[in-house]
Amino acid sequence: MKFSGRITDMQQSPIRKLVPIAEAAKKRGKKVYHLNIGQPDVKTPEVFFDALKDFDKEVLAYSFSQGSPELLESFSSYYKSYGIDFDPSDILVTNGGSEALLFAMIAICDNGDEVLVPEPFYTNYNGFGNVAGINVVPITTEAEKGFALPPKEEIEKIINPKTKGILLSNPGNPTGAVYSKEQLNIVRDLAKENDLYIIADEVYREYIFDDFPYMSFAQFDDISDRVIIIDSISKRYSACGARIGSIASKNKDLIAQVLKLCQGRLCVPTIEQLGAAALAKVPKEYFEKTKEEYKQRRDIVYEALQEMPGVVCELPHGAFYIMAKLPVKNAEKFVVWMLEEFDIDGETVMFAPAEGFYATPGLGVDEIRMAYVLNQESLKKAMNILKLGLEAYPDKK
Amino acid sequence: MKFSGRITDMQQSPIRKLVPIAEAAKKRGKKVYHLNIGQPDVKTPEVFFDALKDFDKEVLAYSFSQGSPELLESFSSYYKSYGIDFDPSDILVTNGGSEALLFAMIAICDNGDEVLVPEPFYTNYNGFGNVAGINVVPITTEAEKGFALPPKEEIEKIINPKTKGILLSNPGNPTGAVYSKEQLNIVRDLAKENDLYIIADEVYREYIFDDFPYMSFAQFDDISDRVIIIDSISKRYSACGARIGSIASKNKDLIAQVLKLCQGRLCVPTIEQLGAAALAKVPKEYFEKTKEEYKQRRDIVYEALQEMPGVVCELPHGAFYIMAKLPVKNAEKFVVWMLEEFDIDGETVMFAPAEGFYATPGLGVDEIRMAYVLNQESLKKAMNILKLGLEAYPDKK
Secondary structure: OOOOHHHHOOOOOOOOOOHHHHHHHHHOOOEEEEOOOOOOOOOOOHHHHHHHHOOOOOOOOOOOOOOOHHHHHHHHHHHHOOOOOOOHHHEEEEEHHHHHHHHHHHHHOOOOOEEEEEEOOOOHHHHHHHHHOOEEEEEEOOHHHOOOOOOHHHHHOOOOOOEEEEEEEOOOOOOOOOOOHHHHHHHHHHHHHHOOEEEEEOOOOOOEOOOOOOOOHHHOHHHOOOEEEEEEOOOOOOOHHHOEEEEEOOOHHHHHHHHHHHHHOOOOOHHHHHHHHHHHHOOHHHHHHHHHHHHHHHHHHHHHHHOOOOOEOOOOOEOOEEEEEOOEOOHHHHHHHHHHOOOEOOEEEEOEEHHHHOOOOOOOOOEEEEEOOOOHHHHHHHHHHHHHHHHHOOOEO | OOOOHHHHOOOOOOOOOOHHHHHHHHHOOOEEEEOOOOOOOOOOOHHHHHHHHOOOOOOOOOOOOOOOHHHHHHHHHHHHOOOOOOOHHHEEEEEHHHHHHHHHHHHHOOOOOEEEEEEOOOOHHHHHHHHHOOEEEEEEOOHHHOOOOOOHHHHHOOOOOOEEEEEEEOOOOOOOOOOOHHHHHHHHHHHHHHOOEEEEEOOOOOOEOOOOOOOOHHHOHHHOOOEEEEEEOOOOOOOHHHOEEEEEOOOHHHHHHHHHHHHHOOOOOHHHHHHHHHHHHOOHHHHHHHHHHHHHHHHHHHHHHHOOOOOEOOOOOEOOEEEEEOOEOOHHHHHHHHHHOOOEOOEEEEOEEHHHHOOOOOOOOOEEEEEOOOOHHHHHHHHHHHHHHHHHOOOEO
16 A cells, blocks of 8 residues: 655654654653753643643533634733734634644645745754645754854745745754844845745743843734734743644734634644643742743753864754754664663663654754753763763764 | 645634634523534543542653553553554654544555545545645545445445555544444455555444444454554543544554654644543443433434434434434525524524535535434423424525
8 A cells, every 4th residue: 555755755863763762761760851852841830730720621522723712812912011012813723833833824825835844953854844845944054153043145046936935934043043133134034025924933932031122023014914823822921731832923814814724723722731830820930930940951962062173063052952963973872772772770861862853855864953941060971972972982973 | 925835725624614603693692502613511420530630740851752652551551441452653643633534544554645534524524634744635425324434346446556554433423424334444455455444433333223233443454564553532532622543554564664754743632642541441332321311312413313304314323423314405504594584582503514514516516414422301402403403594495
């Protein structure tokens, strides 16, 4: 039996495909520090769980396709706290940021259309592209330049009549890069001059360090009809398992079109929406505290990497990821080797090989993405294991 | 700003698009009996809610992309109770039956490929087709023949190299029809002779009346590599708001391919899976009781319809829907009129106009789908309102 080309062409998630190897290592008694996936250890606010207990209906009925009124109101007030003016009617609740991304792509692209994405990028962008028959065209950026966008003229060269939008995450996954105002202006101008949408994945909005100036694409009033904001409670509130995200835009027609997709899948889970709506009660201090914790973790990881011979990485200013070039021939092989053959006192560490974050063949082969989502003591141990692992690894450059 | 052709071409859900008109009627103080949507009033088993209370983790983390081991085990044992042999590894948990359908289509079809579907069909099949760039090609069936499939030769005529599968719901939504063994054999033979997949949407498996013989496509051993079973807890356990479904197949390669799609959206909500896994504890008597209740409701609706002059409908043997041809020129206009201009003592009733369930233009214009999901007293009142509404309606045939 044959399968479709689009599904056989899909790569396995580089974040998840090595999980069976890690599971096998654990079965053999090894402890694995998981820096391979953005699953934070931060506590989910208790108001989420408390709200679930309030559910007192006898029938677990469908919710509204656009999301429950309470959750839409909650998202709207969250945005207002950032000076972003989204009414509840400008927002649709989705099954995580994932569905929001897929719906945004489908709304603006037909089969064979193109979306530009700064590379390296969140690997599932490619997967959604496959599903939707959209070509994800990379705008290559470099670790040595802090993953900044290339000059406008460079990007213009790859725009053609099939290009419908620019998709970017800010702060960036997997880079941790935060775009400057000047960089965002380039994207704004490109969108205006070439009639493009901007799909802005801003799920890491809370995690920007070093007083680095930040601006949301929702704050560019002159292009509000071109901007689609993708959001999620996953990272913000350490609630990845809730799978609650959103798509927001001042373009009313766009929201009306995407609502049809929402109706097609009926609704997002009723109970998870109840918990998510309660998160509006979480005080700003929660974010401050979490941000400070992530900053300290970033410093631990970054400083440790600076001490490792042959490792190249720039200081990232946002999210909770760090990309590093390792002195190995093939980072995926190294990650597997760390799981299968290396340990310090029965402990090892797991990363995401970065090749899957690139669309251009050959790029990222010697890079890894680290998610600093563990406590500081664990991170210190993990960095020590990485250092000793690199020293012991036979297949170096 | 332009949108993609595939999204602008999408019709609004015929089940949901009239909701604002119903809401407006309610705001004016009218009571509306909702027979327009398959949202049962049956109580969700308490074990679902009890299981949620057992969640004792501090972090709401991602679940496995394929679904939690407990839920996969629970689904496997559910199938075994029907004599269907699906291991946990043959099953993937999805965001409702909706996502299972979309994933199945994507796995077997590239853009422009075709899937045959007996018409009238669950309207969202069309929506998923739009999203995935797949042509849903109707096999027209008729109310007067109990929506039975046409002869094999008729169906063969519309099969071409782009045809990749046959999708059908059994028992049928919106028809309530249950396919006989002979009918299923036709589909089996067509699949074998033309190298097609069978996507079998069996979410109403529990609701088959009158001792009508039933067989799941999963019980055809000679085509097990061609069969993809779509399932959902929504109707079975009156848990529509949980959005927990599944895709199951003995074709291991297919499951491996679809797992990549599952990885792309990371996972299904963690907490809803917890509740769903507990449903394995629900005794068979729950289904027996619910089935008997639906049967009585069907009888009330069917008998009432028989008494209405000019109404045509056949006795359906499954699910909880009934299709009826009304003596009106346009059923959608009639549904709107019932909401906006008609009431009996401040009460009216709402149906789904059936035109949206057909792909062939012009069909179903004078038909409605009724979901008998309300208690018997309410149904009797609703049928009386329909009868009087039809008498009073000015735009009759």
